[in-house]
Amino acid sequence: MKMIIAILNADDAPIVINSLMKNGFSITKLATTGGFLRTGNVTILLGVDDDKVEAALEVIRANSHSRKQMIAPSAEPGLSFYPTMPIEVVVGGATIFILPIERFEKY
Numbered sequence: 852m853k854m855i856i857a858i859l860n861a862d863d864a865p866i867v868i869n870s871l872m873k874n875g876f877s878i879t880k881l882a883t884t885g886g887f888l889r890t891g892n893v894t895i896l897l898g899v900d901d902d903k904v905e906a907a908l909e910v911i912r913a914n915s916h917s918r919k920q921m922i923a924p925s926a927e928p929g930l931s932f933y934p935t936m937p938i939e940v941v942v943g944g945a946t947i948f949i950l951p952i953e954r955f956e957k958y
Contacts, residue, residue, distance in 0.1 A: 855947060864892075864893035879895065
């Protein structure tokens, strides 16, 4: 068994979650905030049998899309740089961690 931890853009999360549930996966959803842009993300947790990991990843891949976004200049504390002009960054997609599960119990 594996634990899939997927950090999703908040815009993609509803579609990813609905698609996973339609494909028989149970998820736990956590509201999270990204560190760089400080925008809303959604982190989902899935306990998946080894033979279903690729199917879950395919659903996530098919429904998570990167996009370009402009960020305004900022002198906000905590940023390691201070752009003088707006810059374009790529956001979205998914960051995925897959961890082995030694033991699973449900009460």
